[in-house]
Amino acid sequence: MTRKSITILGKTLGDLSDPRVLAAYAVVYIGVLGFLALAFGQNIIPDGGGDLPVAEQGVYMFGAFLALSHLWALGIGLLLFGAVAGANTLAREAERGTLRIVLSKQVRRWEVLLGTFVGITLFVGLVGVANALVGAVALFWFSDVSAAALEVGVFDALSGTVAYALFVGGFVASLSLALSVFTKNRLQTALGLLVVPALYFALSVARLFGPEFYEDNALYLADMSYHFGNAFVVIHEAIGGDLPVEAQQALSIFSGVYDLPSGENQEALPESLELAGHVDPMVSVSVLVGVAAVSFLVALVGFQRTDL
Amino acid sequence: MAMIDTTDLTKRYGDVTAVDGIDLTVEAGSLHGFVGHNGAGKSTTMQMLVGLVSPTEGEAYIDGEPAGSAAATEKIGYAPQEPEFYESMSGRAYLVYMGKLAGVSTPGERAEELLSWLDLADAADQAIGGYSGGMRRKLGMAQAMLESPELLVLDEPTATLDPEGRASIIDALQGLTDDGTTVFVSSHVLAELEQFIDTVTILQGGSIAASGPIDEVLSDVAAETYVVDASDNRQLGELLEGHSTVEQVRHRDDGRLTVVATDPQAFTVALPELLYEADLGLRSLQQEGGLEETFLDIVNGAGEDDA
Numbered sequence: 001m002t003r004k005s006i007t008i009l010g011k012t013l014g015d016l017s018d019p020r021v022l023a024a025y026a027v028v029y030i031g032v033l034g035f036l037a038l039a040f041g042q043n044i045i046p047d048g049g050g051d052l053p054v055a056e057q058g059v060y061m062f063g064a065f066l067a068l069s070h071l072w073a074l075g076i077g078l079l080l081f082g083a084v085a086g087a088n089t090l091a092r093e094a095e096r097g098t099l100r101i102v103l104s105k106q107v108r109r110w111e112v113l114l115g116t117f118v119g120i121t122l123f124v125g126l127v128g129v130a131n132a133l134v135g136a137v138a139l140f141w142f143s144d145v146s147a148a149a150l151e152v153g154v155f156d157a158l159s160g161t162v163a164y165a166l167f168v169g170g171f172v173a174s175l176s177l178a179l180s181v182f183t184k185n186r187l188q189t190a191l192g193l194l195v196v197p198a199l200y201f202a203l204s205v206a207r208l209f210g211p212e213f214y215e216d217n218a219l220y221l222a223d224m225s226y227h228f229g230n231a232f233v234v235i236h237e238a239i240g241g242d243l244p245v246e247a248q249q250a251l252s253i254f255s256g257v258y259d260l261p262s263g264e265n266q267e268a269l270p271e272s273l274e275l276a277g278h279v280d281p282m283v284s285v286s287v288l289v290g291v292a293a294v295s296f297l298v299a300l301v302g303f304q305r306t307d308l
Numbered sequence: 309m310a311m312i313d314t315t316d317l318t319k320r321y322g323d324v325t326a327v328d329g330i331d332l333t334v335e336a337g338s339l340h341g342f343v344g345h346n347g348a349g350k351s352t353t354m355q356m357l358v359g360l361v362s363p364t365e366g367e368a369y370i371d372g373e374p375a376g377s378a379a380a381t382e383k384i385g386y387a388p389q390e391p392e393f394y395e396s397m398s399g400r401a402y403l404v405y406m407g408k409l410a411g412v413s414t415p416g417e418r419a420e421e422l423l424s425w426l427d428l429a430d431a432a433d434q435a436i437g438g439y440s441g442g443m444r445r446k447l448g449m450a451q452a453m454l455e456s457p458e459l460l461v462l463d464e465p466t467a468t469l470d471p472e473g474r475a476s477i478i479d480a481l482q483g484l485t486d487d488g489t490t491v492f493v494s495s496h497v498l499a500e501l502e503q504f505i506d507t508v509t510i511l512q513g514g515s516i517a518a519s520g521p522i523d524e525v526l527s528d529v530a531a532e533t534y535v536v537d538a539s540d541n542r543q544l545g546e547l548l549e550g551h552s553t554v555e556q557v558r559h560r561d562d563g564r565l566t567v568v569a570t571d572p573q574a575f576t577v578a579l580p581e582l583l584y585e586a587d588l589g590l591r592s593l594q595q596e597g598g599l600e601e602t603f604l605d606i607v608n609g610a611g612e613d614d615a
Contacts (some may be wrong), residue, residue: 097392101451104358104386105409108378269531307361 001114008115009122015092016085016123021103025084025113029077029131030138036072037138039137040064044250057145059280061153064139066243069157070232071152071204071254073131074165075225076197080298081170082124083193086176087186089116094184100308109303117296121166128165161238167230167235167288170195174292175298181306199223220278221258229255230284248273257281309372311336311459311490316366319352325501326352328514329366334492334507335457336371339485341501341522342494343603344511346376350494351389353511354461358386358494370459385457389464389494391448394399399428399447401455402436410455422450427476441468449477460484462493465499478504498603502526531574533596536579537564539589547586551576566596 003007044064044082046052052060062097069075090113093099103109136154145153173195179189203223207214237243241253249269252258258273275281312334319327324382327349334340344350357368359376368375371383393402400419407415423429426446430437439447443470452460466474467479481491482504495501502508502522509519518525538544545565548554553575554569569575583590 004409004411007405072541096376097388097390098394100355100360100388101386101393102409103360103407104381104384104388105406106378106382106411107409143562146446268611308355 002111002117005111005115005118005232006277007108008112009119012089012119013123015089016119018088021084021088022232025081025127025193027096029072030134032077033068033072033095033135033138036232038134038177040068041139041142044253051144054146054148055152057149058152059244059246060250061143061145061149062133062157062244063247064143064248065136065154065157066232066236066255067250067293068135068139069132069161069164070229071225073135074161074168075228075254076200077131078124078165079200080194081127082168082172082176083119083190083197085120085124086129086172086191086193089120089176089180091180091186091189091208092185092208094180094308095186103308113296113300114301115171115175117177120176121169124169124172125162125166129149129162130172132161132165146253156240157236158288160239163239164235164239171288171292174295174299175218178295179301181302181308184306196224200228204254204256215278218278220276223256225254225258225271226278227288228278229257230279230281231288233257236282240249242272245269245272252276309336310334310369311338311371312340312368314357314366314368314495315373317354317356317363317368318365318366319349319361325514327356327363330511330516332509332516332519334490336490337488338490338506339481339492339504341505341509342510343498343501343508344494347553348511351463354388354463354492354494358384358461360496382455383458383534384461385452385455385459386461387448387463387465389453389467391444391451393436393444396435398433399423399436399439399443399450400432401474403449403450405423406451407454412454415454418454419450422453425448425480426554431489442470442473443552445469446473446477449480457489459490459492464494464496466495474500480595500548519562524534532569532575533594534572535560535594535596537591537593538583538606538615539591540586541565543586544588547582551578551582564592569614 041064044060044067045165046060067131078244090099093102102112136150140147174194175196179192183189183192199222203214203219206219207223207226214220232255233243233251246269248258249260252260252273256276259271260277261269311331312332314330314332317327317330317332330353342350342353346607357370357375359381360378366542370380373380373383392462395406400423400577403419404415407418412418417598420429423432423460426449428443428446428450431443436444436447449453449465452462453501466477469477478579481493493501493505503520507520507524508522510517510525535599536544541559545557545559548565548567552565553569553571555570558566559564567575579593580590
């Protein structure tokens with residue numbers, strides 16, 4: 001990165017640190033988190049986990065933490081923040097007209113784009129990690145697991161959490177830049193970015209309540225929770241090794257990545273669950289990375305040509 | 309070498325032609341005025357020179373470098389007509405930030421220098437959101453001058469300033485050209501502009517109506533303009549309408565008459581005769597012909613042609 005990109009990066013991080021926006025987001029995030037943590041803490045961890053050995057508590061805590069992270073902390077919750085963050089950088093500058101003076105200086109347009117991209121990625125990633133840690137605290141609060149279970153249950157997943165949070169941050173950053181360049185409007189950029197969490201939520205519900213309809217109409221192709229779920233699993237397994245079956249089971253409820261055992265097999269879990277297999281996980285990762293890369297390139301080319 | 313050189317510079321937005329085939333040359337080290345009605349294409353032309361807007365046709369060069377290229381941008385400082393700032397930033401922080409983007413080696417020192425020079429030092433730590441219109445205009449000029457550019461492009465730099473503020477900006481601009489900086493400035497305050505510019509371009513409907521050294525442009529417009537005050541201006545106006553030495557008569561807000569003479573010498577001979585025959589007294593007779601009148605002549609002349 002050039003020195004000027006780093007200057008832009010610093011400004012972007014400053015813009016995203018608006019305390020009013022962060023406070024409003026925190027209220028929404030924690031409000032929903034409370035309900036989810038109560039549900040996950042009491043149901044994914046059997047009977048709250050208080051009667052289980054510490055090692056087993058840790059395993060179930062790990063599964064609950066991953067499931068909560070995928071659905072809310074690094075899922076819909078983070079994507080909602082990403083929509084607001086993405087709209088409050090380049091789109092805001094273009095809409096307000098502050099970009100004219102910036103681009104009249106000896107800073108190349110790609111430097112502005114790169115600095116903004118890295119800034120959004122890092123900040124959204126940081127918020128994601130914070131979301132996950134607050135989520136872990138909430139899970140701990142609403143379950144009966146002991147503090148010793150947190151080492152296996154949460155800290156072992158931290159590296160994968162950081163990596164995945166940055167992955168989501170980069171995806172949001174790329175999309176937001178492309179939308180900002182072409183709309184030059186905060187509201188339109190935010191609405192465009194909100195399509196992702198909207199699909200994430202809507203198709204999760206479709207999968208849960210209408211599995212046949214979901215499969216017959218190949219809704220998994222547009223299901224962001226499924227594709228992000230695949231990426232989630234790929235990244236966590238690449239960093240921390242194979243996920244235990246309890247974690248696979250917990251994760252699959254809202255991601256659909258694995259086939260959940262049915263009928264008489266529900267009591268005795270296998271060593272590992274089968275993938276649902278609608279789309280190969282690496283294909284999901286490639287598509288998400290591809291969409292992000294294409295979005296960034298489109299933003300780069302468009303920004304070079306855009307009149308201000 | 310010319311600091312600004314454009315050939316057939318054109319910008320269209322759909323069916324609307326904002327700038328139409330401008331051929332403009334501005335010599336290095338000059339103070340060049342750029343004049344035109346609202347919507348004449350001044351700001352669009354300036355934005356094309358700075359590289360913020362790409363031309364539909366034609367070319368523009370800044371000291372031999374294509375406008376919009378990195379080499380050209382390095383030479384330019386630009387202050388837009390209505391500068392937008394980061395409202396929560398202080399003036400000082402803003403200039404330091406812009407200085408870093410401009411590649412200034414000591415942005416803090418340079419910011420202090422400009423804040424002091426433009427009388428903004430006392431408000432330097434105040435949020436820009438609390439600045440008056442005049443302070444914002446000065447801040448806009450300050451950021452344009454951060455990198456000590458070879459070419460300053462200023463869109464209405466004295467608008468919203470009080471007379472003292474305008475005078476200080478004008479003094480500063482004259483000082484800059486003494487140092488070799490080229491200044492390309494637009495303004496609506498034509499009477500003020502003509503006091504300090506060397507050359508002028510008058511833009512109308514996106515095209516150049518007149519361009520060149522200010523003395524030549526003013527004399528090229530054949531009519532001479534007088535302001536006449538008689539004991540009965542209404543009656544005098546009726547007498548002058550259609551007179552052979554008079555091209556146009558306009559009634560001013562203060563009651564006096566602005567008379568555009570086609571033959572100034574003949575007019576000054578005929579006027580006392582007219583007044584004597586109508587038993588009117590002459591209170592005052594002033595000769596004008598400045599930039600404002602020239603501009604109005606060109607614009608009104610074109611308006612009549614259109615009619």
